[in-house]
Amino acid sequence: MIPLYILGLLMRFGPQHGYRIKKLMEEQLEDFTQIKLPTVYYHLEKMEAAGLITAQRDKQGERTEKTVYLVSNGGIDKFKELLQQTLQIQYRPTFDIDGTLYFSDSLDRGALTDSLSRHVSSLKKTLDELELHRNATMVHIPEDCKISANIIFEHHILHYQAELTWAEQAWKLLKEDEAYGKS
Amino acid sequence: MIPLYILGLLMRFGPQHGYRIKKLMEEQLEDFTQIKLPTVYYHLEKMEAAGLITAQRDKQGERTEKTVYLVSNGGIDKFKELLQQTLQIQYRPTFDIDGTLYFSDSLDRGALTDSLSRHVSSLKKTLDELELHRNATMVHIPEDCKISANIIFEHHILHYQAELTWAEQAWKLLKEDEAYGKS
DNA sequence: ATAATAATAGTCAGTACTGACTAAAGTGAA
DNA sequence: TTCACTTTAGTCAGTACTGACTATTATTAT
Missing domain, CATH: 1.10.10.10 (Winged helix-like DNA-binding domain superfamily/Winged helix DNA-binding domain)
Structure with a gap:
């Protein structure tokens, strides 16, 4: 690219x-x-x-x-x-955190859920910043590129939101499992 | 990793x-x-x-x-x-297609919307395959890793869905702009 | 039995990327 | 005006990655 x-x-x-x-x-x-x-x-x-x-x-x-x-x-x-x-390129993401998760049985469960909640806060912060950054950046973008620039920002925002949804859900599942494992 | x-x-x-x-x-x-x-x-x-x-x-x-x-x-x-x-790693994705979009004024608008609708179909197919793949893979996963394996699959599914939502939305915006530009 | 094909187990040379470095030009503050 | 700091403009050596290749062992079809 x-x-x-x-x-x-x-x-x-x-x-x-x-x-x-x-x-x-x-x-x-x-x-x-x-x-x-x-x-x-x-x-x-x-x-x-x-x-x-x-x-x-x-x-x-x-x-x-x-x-x-x-x-x-x-x-x-x-x-x-x-x-x-x-234009032909395929979407095929990899997430480093998945590796950690896959081996998370070697990890203290608390460390994992803590890390996930840090991840959640970090994502919320990034989403806010991204909104600000969109406004700041738009000034520098030539007029005829604004539509595509906006689509690009949407792209990032949607994926950050997906990541946030996932992290919250994962945190919940692990917490539930933890509670269940203890009983 | x-x-x-x-x-x-x-x-x-x-x-x-x-x-x-x-x-x-x-x-x-x-x-x-x-x-x-x-x-x-x-x-x-x-x-x-x-x-x-x-x-x-x-x-x-x-x-x-x-x-x-x-x-x-x-x-x-x-x-x-x-x-x-x-555990410390930050989520910070890049999408190759954004580069194409940023320079899309050099591109025939039809080629772009066509490409996006191919992207949409491709994503739908991938999402279906991912579901199938989840079932096929789970067989090989040791019992005590199944929770994390599932969380990992969810991770991918959520991001593919986000990508799909975005692509559909982008296609629509570009189509509207095209219609407006012509009038 | 045997020829063809697929799976296993690598090697190697070339490409891509970047941390750590240098060095000049501009800037602002005392 | 000079010292410190930032910005501009690059270089280089070392690390990471992989396409294309080789060679052996297993399988299957005839």
């Missing part, structure tokens, strides 16, 4: 340094990618080698020069190809 | 070949990890080097010998440590 993001951002916001691309990702895509800066540079180099983007040394006065990247014609084609391609 | 899974499975089902560990993962953990066989071997080697497990050459008769791994004392400690550690 990262080359798609890079190409898309370069096309939407014009030529940028690697660092600015990363900043744009945070500003624009923060809630749906958590890529790190060195990874951006890694892909920029690969993409330049593949002829998708062109590097230009950006020297102003006496400053040490920096590298600005811009999309080439091949990059535009690749962008469309990637966009088509990613 | 993988070392946790490997240690847990070796403790629960006794010493195994790398290949069998992978099979157990499919049987027991299929719906919450999608690790590949070479990755299992990679971790087995690392874990042996770290003294968490011990390799034993398993030679029966004239056959070429194979390697069986068993958990060492250090491994038991590490398992408990990892279990504690993974």
Whole structure:
């Protein structure tokens, strides 16, 4: 997905340094990618080698020069190809916490329910923040992207809510089982 | 997470070949990890080097010998440590399809809604299969793990349902916008 | 018995990712 | 104006992962 993001951002916001691309990702895509800066540079180099983007040394006065990247014609084609391609992707999540649960018989039952209730509070907090963040972010989003940006926020909110529902339900089941196991 | 899974499975089902560990993962953990066989071997080697497990050459008769791994004392400690550690993990999903959506102004609107309705059907199918799979898998799960196994299945089901709700809602919004845009 | 196919048990080289680091330019406060 | 702190702009070495491959043993169909 990262080359798609890079190409898309370069096309939407014009030529940028690697660092600015990363900043744009945070500003624009923060809630749906958590890529790190060195990874951006890694892909920029690969993409330049593949002829998708062109590097230009950006020297102003006496400053040490920096590298600005811009999309080439091949990059535009690749962008469309990637966009088509990613439409095919399947939803198939994995949840790290499931591993812990599967082996939870090795774990003190109290630690597990405690952890789940921390999870519940954390999710509630995140949901609140997400609402705030939606408002804050929307300001930076170009007008014609607002519909999709909203759909993306909805996406996250629905999944956080699902996670919350699940965590509360799981907590309850484990508590009941605990009570039953003791009797 | 993988070392946790490997240690847990070796403790629960006794010493195994790398290949069998992978099979157990499919049987027991299929719906919450999608690790590949070479990755299992990679971790087995690392874990042996770290003294968490011990390799034993398993030679029966004239056959070429194979390697069986068993958990060492250090491994038991590490398992408990990892279990504690993974209790802290935060839920923070990313969805590849969001990238496509964010750049969907470069995309034919019909292609997008088509893709979303394919997504909807695919999710419905997956939800049905998940129900079937739950029944099929439960047979292989040790009695004392059934509660947690069920909670794990619920986890997946709730998120698939959330994804379904979202996809249907997104499809509707885009269709409405399309109609509005035309008028 | 035997040829074909599937399951078992790996190896290895190449790709992807990132923590920890460097270093310059800007900023603000005393 | 200079010291401390933040932001910008990157590099590099090491870790994690896996596609594509090999090779042996089991099963099944003929």
